[in-house]
Amino acid sequence: MTGSVILQAKGLNKNFGAVVAAADINVDVPTGQRLSLIGANGAGKTTFVNMVTGYLAPDTGDILLADQPITRMTPRRITQMGVCRSFQIPQLCEAMTPRENLLVAVGASGPRFSFFRHAGAQGASEQAAEILQRFEMIAYADRPVSELPGGIRKLLDIAMALVRRPKVLLLDEPTSGVSSEEKFGLMDTVMAAVEGEPVTVLFVEHDMDIVTRYADRVLAFYAGKIIADDAPDEVLSDIEVQRYVTGTAR
C-alpha cells in the first residue's frame, strides 16, 4: 500500500567534469512504495542514492523528505531525519557477532528511533533478539560476522539500517554477491521484515528477476537521466530500456 509523498527529488543535476551523472532528475516517491533503480554501470543510480543520503551535494536541485528540505545536509543528519541505507559491501564489525552488532546499532539509535512499534518498552537485548528473529538470523546470532555466509552478512547489514525505523530505506544492490539459490530467500526475508511498517524502500538492482518480483515501480537510468518510470513490466518492455539497460532489444 502506498500513501502520501515521502521523498521528492526536484530538478537534480550533478556533473563530474564533463561527465553528466544526474540530469534534471525529478521523482516523487509515495510512502510505502518499493521502488527499484536500474541502469547499466555508470548510468547514475549511485549518484542519485548518494545525493539523497547526503554523501554528494547536487550542483542544483532540491531533495525533500516529508516536505522538509534535506539537500546538502550531512549524511549523519539525514540519517537522523529518517533516511537510512545499506551498502553493496556490508559495513559491519567483523570481529563481533550479529547480536553484538545489533546491540551497538540499537544503543546508538536511542529509544525514539527503534524500528518496531512496541519497542519503546523493550530493552536493547530484547530489541536485538526481535530483529534477529524477524530477519531469521537466530541460528547465526552468536557467531563472528567474519565467519558468516555472504547472504547472512547482507541481511544483517539491512537489519542494522532498519534499527532506526527509517522513513526511507535505500538498499544498494541487496542481492549482489548472493547466489541465485539464496537471492529470492534474502529478498523474501527483507520484504517480510518491513511488511506492515511505514517504511519506503528504494533498491538499486541489476537482477531483473528481483526487480520484477519485488518492485512496485522502476526508475531506469541512462547517462544521468531517467528514461523510464513505471511499473516493472512496462519499464522492462520499453524499447529504450531494452537497448540501454537490459541489452535485450532485438
Ligand SMILES: Nc1ncnc2c1ncn2[C@@H]1O[C@H](COP(=O)(O)OP(=O)(O)OP(=O)(O)O)[C@@H](O)[C@H]1O
Ligand atoms: N566521485 C566521482 N568522480 C568522478 N566521476 C564520478 C564520481 N562518481 C561517479 N562518477 C561518474 O558519474 C557517472 C555515474 O556514476 P554512478 O556511480 O552514479 O553510476 P551507477 O549507475 O551507480 O553505476 P554502477 O552500476 O556501476 O554502480 C559515471 O560516469 C561515473 O564514472
